[in-house]
Amino acid sequence: MTKKNKSFEQSLKELESIVSGLETGGLSLEESIKKFEAGVSLYRDCKKQLSVAEKKITTLTDDLKENEIEF
Numbered sequence: 001m002t003k004k005n006k007s008f009e010q011s012l013k014e015l016e017s018i019v020s021g022l023e024t025g026g027l028s029l030e031e032s033i034k035k036f037e038a039g040v041s042l043y044r045d046c047k048k049q050l051s052v053a054e055k056k057i058t059t060l061t062d063d064l065k066e067n068e069i070e071f
Contacts, residue, residue, distance in 0.1 A: 008049045015042040
């Protein structure tokens with residue numbers, strides 16, 4: 001599965017796994033840097049997906065407010 005096809009949940013789970021691995025140690029410096037780079041990329045993907053979702057929710061909420069009928 002390519003990066004663009006990952007769901008938010010998949011990316012977040014992978015990011016959590018990377019963070020856990022980095023916290024426990026035992027990796028070489030080179031491995032740690034590669035994991036960190038992958039984590040940063042996943043973080044950006046998650047942040048982008050959350051931003052898109054937030055915009056959709058805002059649009060839907062604004063549409064509801066505009067179309068409400070007051071009695």
